[in-house]
Structure formats: C-alpha cells, structure tokens
Amino acid sequence: MNTKARLVQQSALYVLITVFVGLTLAPIVFTLISSFKNNAQILGGIWTLPVPAQIGNYAEAFAAIWRYTLNTVLYAAVGGTLVVALSAVAGYTFAKKEFLGKELLFMMMLAIMMIPGVMTLIPSYVLYANLGLVNTPWVIIISAAAGGQIFGTFLCRSFMAGISNELFDAAKIDGAGEFVVFTRMVLPLSVPVLMTLMIMQSVGIYNDYIWPLLTIKSNSIQMIGVGLTQFTNQFGISNMGVEFAAYIISAIPLVLLFSFGMKYYIQGVTQGALKI
Amino acid sequence: MRAIKSILLVLLLLCLWIPPIYASVPIWTMEQGLTIKAMSISEDGEQVAVGTQNATAILLQQDGTQQFEFAAKNVVTGVALLNDGQMLVSSDDRHLYKLDAKGEEIWSRDFRKMIKNLSATPDGKRVIITLHNESVIRLLDEQGEVLQEIPVGIAVKTAALSPNGQWLAAGAANQYAYMFGPSGEQLFQIPLDGDIQHVAVGDNGTLVVGSSNNKAVIYSSEGDSLGELVTKDKVTSVHITNDGAFVAVADYSGNYYVADEGGSLLWSTKEVGAGQQIRFSADGTRLFAGSDQGAVFQYEVGAVLAQGKQAAMTQKMLQIGAVVVSIVLIALLFLWLWRKKPHILQRLWRSKLAYAMLLPSFTLLIIFLYIPAFSGLIHSLYDWNPGARSEFIGLDNFRRMLNDPYVTKGVGNLLILIVTGLIKALIPPLIVAELIYHLRSKRSQYVFRTFFVISMVIPSVGMLLVWQDMYDPNIGLVNQVLRMIGLGSLSHAWLGDPNTALWAIIMMGFPFVGILQLLVLYSGLIAIPDEVIEAARIDGAKSFRIIRTIHLPLLAGQFKLLIVLGLIGIIQDFGSILIVTGGGPADSTYVPALQMYFAATKFNDLGYASALGVSMFAIIMIITVINMKFIKTNTD
Numbered sequence: 001m002n003t004k005a006r007l008v009q010q011s012a013l014y015v016l017i018t019v020f021v022g023l024t025l026a027p028i029v030f031t032l033i034s035s036f037k038n039n040a041q042i043l044g045g046i047w048t049l050p051v052p053a054q055i056g057n058y059a060e061a062f063a064a065i066w067r068y069t070l071n072t073v074l075y076a077a078v079g080g081t082l083v084v085a086l087s088a089v090a091g092y093t094f095a096k097k098e099f100l101g102k103e104l105l106f107m108m109m110l111a112i113m114m115i116p117g118v119m120t121l122i123p124s125y126v127l128y129a130n131l132g133l134v135n136t137p138w139v140i141i142i143s144a145a146a147g148g149q150i151f152g153t154f155l156c157r158s159f160m161a162g163i164s165n166e167l168f169d170a171a172k173i174d175g176a177g178e179f180v181v182f183t184r185m186v187l188p189l190s191v192p193v194l195m196t197l198m199i200m201q202s203v204g205i206y207n208d209y210i211w212p213l214l215t216i217k218s219n220s221i222q223m224i225g226v227g228l229t230q231f232t233n234q235f236g237i238s239n240m241g242v243e244f245a246a247y248i249i250s251a252i253p254l255v256l257l258f259s260f261g262m263k264y265y266i267q268g269v270t271q272g273a274l275k276i
Numbered sequence: 277m278r279a280i281k282s283i284l285l286v287l288l289l290l291c292l293w294i295p296p297i298y299a300s301v302p303i304w305t306m307e308q309g310l311t312i313k314a315m316s317i318s319e320d321g322e323q324v325a326v327g328t329q330n331a332t333a334i335l336l337q338q339d340g341t342q343q344f345e346f347a348a349k350n351v352v353t354g355v356a357l358l359n360d361g362q363m364l365v366s367s368d369d370r371h372l373y374k375l376d377a378k379g380e381e382i383w384s385r386d387f388r389k390m391i392k393n394l395s396a397t398p399d400g401k402r403v404i405i406t407l408h409n410e411s412v413i414r415l416l417d418e419q420g421e422v423l424q425e426i427p428v429g430i431a432v433k434t435a436a437l438s439p440n441g442q443w444l445a446a447g448a449a450n451q452y453a454y455m456f457g458p459s460g461e462q463l464f465q466i467p468l469d470g471d472i473q474h475v476a477v478g479d480n481g482t483l484v485v486g487s488s489n490n491k492a493v494i495y496s497s498e499g500d501s502l503g504e505l506v507t508k509d510k511v512t513s514v515h516i517t518n519d520g521a522f523v524a525v526a527d528y529s530g531n532y533y534v535a536d537e538g539g540s541l542l543w544s545t546k547e548v549g550a551g552q553q554i555r556f557s558a559d560g561t562r563l564f565a566g567s568d569q570g571a572v573f574q575y576e577v578g579a580v581l582a583q584g585k586q587a588a589m590t591q592k593m594l595q596i597g598a599v600v601v602s603i604v605l606i607a608l609l610f611l612w613l614w615r616k617k618p619h620i621l622q623r624l625w626r627s628k629l630a631y632a633m634l635l636p637s638f639t640l641l642i643i644f645l646y647i648p649a650f651s652g653l654i655h656s657l658y659d660w661n662p663g664a665r666s667e668f669i670g671l672d673n674f675r676r677m678l679n680d681p682y683v684t685k686g687v688g689n690l691l692i693l694i695v696t697g698l699i700k701a702l703i704p705p706l707i708v709a710e711l712i713y714h715l716r717s718k719r720s721q722y723v724f725r726t727f728f729v730i731s732m733v734i735p736s737v738g739m740l741l742v743w744q745d746m747y748d749p750n751i752g753l754v755n756q757v758l759r760m761i762g763l764g765s766l767s768h769a770w771l772g773d774p775n776t777a778l779w780a781i782i783m784m785g786f787p788f789v790g791i792l793q794l795l796v797l798y799s800g801l802i803a804i805p806d807e808v809i810e811a812a813r814i815d816g817a818k819s820f821r822i823i824r825t826i827h828l829p830l831l832a833g834q835f836k837l838l839i840v841l842g843l844i845g846i847i848q849d850f851g852s853i854l855i856v857t858g859g860g861p862a863d864s865t866y867v868p869a870l871q872m873y874f875a876a877t878k879f880n881d882l883g884y885a886s887a888l889g890v891s892m893f894a895i896i897m898i899i900t901v902i903n904m905k906f907i908k909t910n911t912d
Contacts, residue, residue, distance in 0.1 A: 010716060017711045020704075021727045023787045027742050028734055030753060043751055090637040099627030100620065105634065112641065115649045116896050118848045118869050119889035122876045123648035123655065126662045146644035149637055178629060207736045209851045214877065225737035229855055232741050240745065247738035254733045262729060269792055270799040
C-alpha cells in the first residue's frame with residue numbers, strides 16, 4: 001500500500017469515527033447547551049448558543065436535587081467500600097487458603113450468579129420489609145454489598161491468585177502474622193483491582209433505579225435516579241432548561257469519578273466480562 | 277437422574293391436584309342474587325340491615341333470619357340502623373324513609389333527586405344525605421328537616437359521619453377527600469390518585485379512604501397519612517372501628533381485608549363475587565360483608581385476627597423450626613464426625629481462620645441472596661400475603677399467566693426487543709471497534725476510546741429522560757430535525773402512538789455504541805497476535821478479507837459472551853420502559869418483567885409476581901445452558 005492510499009484510508013477512518021462520536025455525544029451536548037436556556041430559547045432553535053445564558057437554571061435545579069445527589073454519593077461510597085472489603089477478604093481466602101469444602105463454597109457463590117435479579121426482586125423486597133429495613137439507607141447499602149461482593153470476589157480471587165506465594169512465605173519466615181501479611185502485602189499489591197471494583201460498584205449504585213423506587217418512600221433519603229424522574233414530572237415541560245441543568249448536575253459526581261478512574265473502569269469491564 | 281425426574285413429576289401432580297379454596301358460607305343470600313348496595317349494623321352487633329338493588333331494605337338477625345322486608349320504589353342506596361330499633365332508608369326513588377322496629381313507615385320525605393348516600397349517628401340525632409350530582413352535603417335532624425347545607429364545591433360521591441357525629445368525611449368527583457368538623461367547617465382536603473369509592477371515619481377522626489387505584493389510605497384527624505393498604509382490585513367499600521384501631525376493606529374481586537390503623541394487613545380472605553359493602557359492629561368484634569351476588573357474610577373479628585396472627589405465628593414457628601433443625605443436623609454431623617472421623621474435624625479446626633474470613637460474605641450471601649431466591653420459588657405457588665394468611669394454590673399463578681393478555685402482548689414485544697437488542701449490541705460496537713483498531717496512531721485510538729466512554733457520565737435515568745424529551749411531539753429534537761430537513765409531515769407523537777412507541781424505545785440510544793460491547797470487542801481485537809495478521813497481509817489479503825476470515829472467527833468467544841449478557845439483560849430490563857412510557861400507551865410497550873413489577877406494586881399480587889419472576893428465571897437458565905453447550909461443542 002502506498003503512502004497516498006494509506007493517507008486517504010486513514011482520513012476516511014477518522015471521518016467515520018468522528019461521525020459515530022458526534023452522534024453518541026450529541027444528546028449530552030444538546031443537554032449541556034439547553035441547560036443554559038429558557039423555554040423560549042429552546043424552542044427558538046436547538047443548536048443556537050444560549051445568549052443570554054440562564055445561569056439561574058442551575059441554582060433552581062441544584063436546590064431541588066442536591067439532597068438526592070448527596071444521598072446517592074454517600075450510598076455509593078459506603079456500599080462500594082463494603083463490597084471492596086468483603087471481596088478482598090473472600091477473594092484472598094479463595095485464592096491462597098486451602099480448606100475443606102473450598103470448592104463447594106466457591107460453587108455456592110458461582111451458582112447465585114445464575115439467578116436473575118427479576119426473580120429475587122419481589123421476594124427481596126418482602127424480606128427487607130420484614131426485617132424493617134425498607135425506607136432506610138440500609139436497604140440500598142446492604143443490597144449493594146450482598147450483590148456486589150459476588151462479582152468482586154471473582155475479580156479479586158483471579159487477581160490475587162497471580163501474586164507469588166514466595167513473597168508470603170518469606171514474610172511468614174520473618175514472623176509476620178496473617179493479619180500483617182494481608183494488610184501490608186496483599187492489599188497494597190491489589191490496589192489496581194480494588195480500585196477497579198470500587199469504581200464499577202460506585203457507578204452501579206449511582207445508576208440504580210428500580211430498587212430505590214421500590215424500597216424508599218421518603219424524599220429525604222431518596223436516590224438520584226428516582227429523584228430525577230420525580231423532579232421531571234414536577235417541572236415537566238414548564239421549565240425544560242432547569243430540567244436539563246438537573247441532569248448536568250447529577251453527572252458531576254460521575255465526571256469526577258471517571259476523571260481519575262476511567263482507566264480502572266475500562267480494565268474492570270474488559271477483564272471482568274471476559275472471566276465470567 | 278431418573279429418581280429426580282419421578283419426584284418432580286409427583287410434585288407436579290400434587291400441585292395440579294389441590295383445588296382452590298373459597299372460604300365461607302354466607303349467613304344470608306338474596307333470592308334474586310342482586311347487588312347489596314348498603315349495609316348498617318346495630319350498636320349491639322345483633323342485627324344487620326341491608327339495602328339492595330332490588331329496591332328493598334331488609335333487616336336480618338345476626339344468624340341470618342329475616343325480620344322484615346321494606347319495599348322502596350327504586351334501588352335502596354343507604355340504610356342506617358338506630359339505637360331504638362328504628363331505621364332510616366334512602367333510595368333512588370328520591371325519598372328518605374324512617375321505619376319503626378317492625379318495618380312500618382313512620383314518615384318519608386321527598387328530596388326530588390336520587391339520594392345517593394346516607395349516614396347517621398346511632399341516636400339518629402344527626403343524619404347526612406347527599407343527592408345525585410350535587411355538590412353539597414345536607415345535614416338533617418331527627419324528623420328529616422334540613423338543618424344545614426355543607427358546601428363541598430364539587431359533586432360529592434360518598435360521605436360518612438363518625439358514630440359520635442363529631443366528624444364528617446366526604447369524597448368528591450375531583451379525587452379529593454374532605455373532612456369537616458361538628459359544625460360543618462372544613463378541616464382539610466387531601467388529593468388522592470384515583471376515584472374515591474368510599475370513605476369512613478372513626479370517633480377519633482381517623483379517616484379511611486378507598487380509591488379505584490387499588491388503595492385504601494388512612495389519615496389522622498389532622499390529615500396526615502398514617503399508612504395505606506394496597507388491594508388486589510378496586511376498593512369498593514371501607515369501614516373503621518369506632519375507636520379507629522382497625523380498618524376493613526372490600527375490593528371488586530371479592531377480597532376482604534382487615535388492617536391496623538397503620539395499614540398493615542392483619543387478615544384477608546376471598547369470597548365468590550365482587551365485594552360491595554363491609555362494616556364492623558360498633559364494638560369492633562364482628563365484621564359483615566355483602567357481595568354483588570346478594571350474599572351477606574359474617575366474620576368474628578377476634579377469630580379472624582387470631583387466624584391472621586396464627587398464620588403469621590405458624591410461619592415464624594416454621595422458620596424457627598427450620599433454623600433449630602438445621603442447627604441440630606449440623607451438631608449431629610459434627611458428633612458423627614467426632615466419633616467416626618476425628619481427622620476431618622481436626623482439618624476443619626485447623627482452617628478455622630479461613631472459615632472466619634468467609635463468614636461475613638456468606639452471611640450476606642445466604643440471608644440476602646439465597647433466601648429471596650428460594651422464597652420466590654416457593655411463593656410462586658401461593659396467593660402470597662406477607663404478614664397474613666397465604667394460601668397454597670398450586671400452579672394457578674402459572675396458569676393465569678398464560679391467559680394474561682398483558683403477558684401475551686409482553687412476550688411478543690420482548691421477542692422484538694431481543695432481536696433488535698442483539699443487533700444493536702453486536703453490529704455498531706463491532707464497526708466502531710474495527711474503526712478504532714484500524715487507526716494507525718495509538719494515541720488516536722486511546723482518545724477515541726475515551727470519547728465513547730465519556731457518554732456514560734450522565735446517569736442512565738437522566739439519559740432516558742433526555743431521550744423522552746427528544747421524542748416530545750412539539751418541542752422534541754426528533755420532530756425538529758424532521759421539519760428542518762423538510763420531512764415535517766412525518767413528525768409524530770412518537771411515544772404517544774401505540775404503533776410507534778415500541779420502536780421509539782428501541783431507537784433510544786442511537787447509534788447504539790455500548791461501552792461494554794465496544795471495550796470487549798476492542799480488547800478482543802488487540803489480543804489477536806500481530807503475526808497472524810502480518811502473515812495474511814503478506815499473502816496479499818485486504819482489510820475486509822482479514823476482518824472476515826481472521827477477526828470474526830477469533831472474536832467468536834466475545835460474541836457469545838455478548839449474546840448471553842445481552843439476552844439476560846434484555847429479558848430483565850424494564851426500568852427504561854417504566855420511565856419512558858410505563859408500558860403504555862394502552863399495552864403497546866409492555867414486557868413480562870414490567871407486568872411482574874406492576875403485579876407486585878399496583879395489585880399487591882406477590883404470588884403472581886413471583887411466578888412471573890420464576891418463569892423468566894427458567895427461560896434465562898435455558899438460554900445459558902444452551903449457550904454453554906454451544907461453547908463446548910465448538911472448542912472440542
């Protein structure tokens with residue numbers, strides 16, 4: 001292939017990908033532009049620039065949804081941390097310990113992945129209601145921890161199995177106990193996989209919709225997904241700019257998370273998906 | 277294997293054998309079998325007055341013997357038994373009658389419009405009536421003279437006095453419930469999300485409102501919501517004990533419920549026909565109900581509550597029993613091991629740390645994942661009422677599913693969603709992955725990959741709502757673009773038209789470059805060894821040929837993974853439909869998972885919801901097994 005033909009081919013590729021990127025990101029750009037407009041400006045033209053910019057939209061949207069956003073960030077942080085803690089311990093046990101019934105117990109974890117969420121949705125709701133957890137933050141945190149640790153244990157187990165045993169043996173000869181080995185060696189070595197897990201779980205909890213819709217009734221502890229739908233029903237067509245501003249505000253925690261954790265997220269998706 | 281099969285077969289037969297149980301024998305049934313339109317219980321609970329569609333008011337003893345029958349000239353819409361044995365009767369013949377203890381007319385008054393509601397204090401000193409399509413409540417004295425007209429402002433559908441006459445509650449055509457004080461001053465008004473069918477108010481001002489939206493909502497005398505009882509059908513009648521401690525509800529499917537003032541279900545039963553009337557006796561010990569087939573039922577509330585409590589107790593005992601039995605079994609197992617194979621115990625003891633480390637994980641796993649899974653399996657065979665009596669109904673839930681039009685429609689929609697969903701999940705991500713892969717600059721590859729991941733920063737619910745806005749018929753992006761390119765005639769209420777709603781949902785997310793799919797396929801591509809491709813290049817193969825003969829076969833594993841994940845995801849997903857269309861317009865965007873959600877949340881039909889969940893589990897299981905078989909045959 002000569003250079004000219006190659007140049008033409010590469011340019012064609014760039015154009016095509018740019019079209020795809022453009023179409024994929026169009027709704028986000030549309031949302032961002034419209035969030036600075038009032039209804040008249042939105043009706044006036046979709047891609048016109050918002051002049052003058054309606055900064056007030058953001059103040060109004062923030063007043064309405066800051067609570068939901070804050071709640072969700074807190075649930076995601078606590079839930080994600082619990083998942084990481086449980087998965088690290090269980091993953092390490094399955095990767096490096098020998099004990100009777102190891103295969104059986106591991107199969108028990110494996111088997112629950114076959115059960116789809118739809119089947120357990122309603123019985124879970126009844127169980128949490130019986131335990132008096134419905135309409136408390138725990139209904140979100142516990143269910144995130146119980147469900148997320150399964151995937152997490154798999155991820156941690158395969159990662160930790162790759163850590164060389166000789167390291168541990170050396171440390172143990174030097175008199176290090178199990179606890180020291182785990183906290184001083186295993187955890188630091190596993191930071192990448194734990195970050196991946198933390199970010200994937202946080203994003204998962206942040207996007208949760210059906211479970212909080214079913215289990216949380218008080219607005220003061222509601223999550224962002226349900227909060228956005230309520231907010232939209234309330235404002236609806238009457239003030240679309242505020243509505244769009246709310247979507248942008250709700251994206252801020254995810255933007256922050258992705259800005260430093262994108263690499264880990266991509267690793268997690270590709271590794272995790274391939275191993276299941 | 278054969279043993280398992282035969283056990284399953286026996287279980288299946290057992291399930292088919294159990295006939296559905298419909299509870300009790302009515303104390304009295306009208307010969308003509310017409311609707312019981314009104315009901316009133318004497319203070320002592322020994323007598324029941326009923327008003328019928330057959331234009332009669334009938335006084336019954338508590339055991340069902342008929343005392344007298346009074347004939348009005350049209351449907352009897354209200355009866356009220358008074359302390360002295362006298363009785364008030366209102367009718368669509370526009371008259372209010374007062375009868376003596378023998379059923380003879382003392383006086384009657386003509387109100388010149390059909391009387392739709394009648395309620396009176398037991399001493400007969402305060403009486404209220406409402407007339408057809410009128411927006412006032414009339415307060416009458418003992419002689420039926422109008423003392424006061426209380427304005428509501430909109431047509432009153434139902435009204436009730438508390439037994440002490442201190443509170444007056446009403447439900448109007450605008451779906452608001454109103455509460456008035458002793459002198460007719462309005463205390464508060466509350467909006468409901470359904471037509472108000474019936475109201476009742478206790479001596480302490482506790483208000484219960486039955487709505488067509490399958491709900492009975494309980495309010496305090498200040499108008500604060502105390503709780504609600506979700507029913508399986510439209511509420512037809514509600515009542516509350518004088519002290520406000522218990523609430524009774526009847527629904528259109530013939531279910532009768534008793535709940536506490538917080539709305540927690542204590543007991544329920546199902547009778548033949550639609551429930552029409554439900555009343556407590558004054559002391560709250562007896563419960564009477566009337567159906568649309570002219571039957572009057574009586575329950576002893578004490579016994580009824582004990583029954584509900586007993587069912588809950590039995591369940592608790594069973595649970596405790598199960599725990600005790602498993603502990604005993606484990607203890608026995610250890611004992612046996614200790615006697616016969618002590619070395620196993622030694623091994624267990626030696627790895628105690630490992631077990632301790634797994635304990636938190638497995639506690640959560642068993643309580644919050646395994647128990648709901650089994651509970652769903654088991655309760656799919658029940659008419660499941662947590663906290664009250666659940667009835668074993670065999671495979672009825674599954675049979676019902678086959679005849680549920682929403683499920684049939686949903687399965688059809690689901691098939692369309694699966695076919696289009698798989699195309700969406702494979703083709704666009706593959707194209708984009710190939711495009712990125714063929715870029716020569718590694719840096720550009722990274723940049724573009726990042727751009728696609730950026731599309732995730734808006735929470736998924738927010739993205740769905742944005743798409744919903746884009747489909748808006750007036751200001752939506754889609755119609756605006758159509759008008760811009762001169763195809764304005766095609767513009768449309770995309771989500772509002774049953775013919776286009778499903779396709780509008782399918783087209784959400786265009787151009788469908790899923791992040792998971794893109795990353796999996798892209799990492800599959802870069803994992804292909806360079807030598808293979810170089811060799812093909814040297815043989816003169818062009819890019820398209822390389823894609824067809826090398827990339828696609830080597831990506832087979834990734835495709836299979838994406839197909840299975842896609843299928844499982846599509847069958848389970850109903851959140852996006854719930855947000856964007858709620859299944860509508862009509863039933864055009866229903867899927868089985870959505871019907872399951874509605875069965876549980878709107879109709880409180882938890883057994884049926886579980887059966888739908890179990891069916892979807894079975895289908896997902898079959899797909900997974902088939903897929904695993906496929907992978908095996910391919911790699912062998």
